[in-house]
Amino acid sequence: MPSAFDLSASTTQARAWLRTFVPAPVAAGRRERIKSCLGALIGLFLTEWISRHFLQGFNPWFVAPMGASAVLLFAVPSSPLAQPWSIIGGNLVSAAVGVACARWIPDPGLAAAVAGALAIALMFQLRCLHPPGGAMAISAVLGGPAVQALGFGFVAVPVAINSMLLLLTALAFNNLAQRRYPHRAPEAATPHHTRDLPPSQRVGVTRADLDAVLAARGEFLDIEEDDLEAILVEAELRAYRRRFGDVLCAEIMSRDVVSVRPGQPAADAAALLARHRIKALPVVDAQRRLLGIVTQSDFFRAQRTGSRRANGTVRDLMTRAVAVARAGQPIVELARAFSDGGLHHVPVLDEDRRVVGMVTQSDLVAALLRSGVTAAARA
Secondary structure, eight states: OOOHHHHHHHHHHHHHHHHTTSOOOOOOOHHHHHHHHHHHHHHHHHHHHHHHHHTTTOSOSSOTHHHHHHIIIIIOTTSGGGSHHHHHHHHHHHHHHHHHHHHHOSSHHHHHHHHHHHHHHHHHHTTOOOTHHHHHHHHHHHSOHHHHHHTTHHIIIIIIHHHHHHHHHHHHHHHHTTOOSSOOOOOOOOTTOSSSOOGGGSSSSOHHHHHHHHHHHOOOOSSOHHHHHHHHHHHHHHHHHHHHOOOBHHHHSBSSOOOBOTTSBHHHHHHHHHHHTOSEEEEEOTTOBEEEEEEHHHHHHHHHHTOGGGGSBHHHHOBSOOOOEETTSBTHHHHHHHHHSOOOEEEEEOTTOBEEEEEEHHHHHHHHHHHHHHHHHHO
């Protein structure tokens, strides 16, 4: 007879199992949900309207699995299952498999089952996994006399046309909605142009660790590995902030900032860099509002290319696009830019874009080291 402990454990396991049926909250915000619905509306309407007018009298001109494709392309455009090759390759391969099974397997039920299974196998092999492809394969088998009469022509018309039209709409809509589509991984920051990994990828959870864990699990995850890696890095930064607290730029920045005006001779800027043993000078106007920055690298680049800018004014030499920080900004937010982005110095601005300080790599390293030592002493 089972003990009370066994019954209690079984009840706990049963409750935990039942809780898995409770839907998890959707992380997408209201704006993203509106974008998804609007994109699906536009995409499906345009695809159906153009197909119907382009294929006048053709039946069918529009296939139901496009609705499922629209969910992926407009609701989760970052998914590997929603990328251009996934929708084109997945739908076309599945349609071809479905037509073949309908022709060569007499029993419709068995043909539909085999078509779905083979479509999944081929989509895995061809790296175009697209869930609506399963519906496309079954539609090719059970679509009725009109579909059967088309034979393998069903793959081109309407499947290929529908898929291309929906994809073109998704490309236009998602980019107008400021979504990164096709969803490609951002290029790794390698300012030194060497084979070394960026500094942030040499410590903590590395890409090699991530690849090894995913290989060991052997499961398909509906997220790009680069996105998963970026999420882990951001989580590490949040954990670091929670552990060491928020050290602000105002606490570590240099306040007596040496600067230059845009109309000064470039030679004056070079003399200031040498005299103060610094590597960068903010370029400011009369109210100390930031206009740009001039660095040692600017002089080296001008000399290497034989440019006359090194003999002109600061305005001729300076870089106008400058990465900046705010005095109340936590320094942990700058750590990634300094480590991977190749930054050596960041001007700190107030609300009116006036330069109030400068944070350098040395300041950041010293602050992080001090925070680590303090945290270790408290532990």
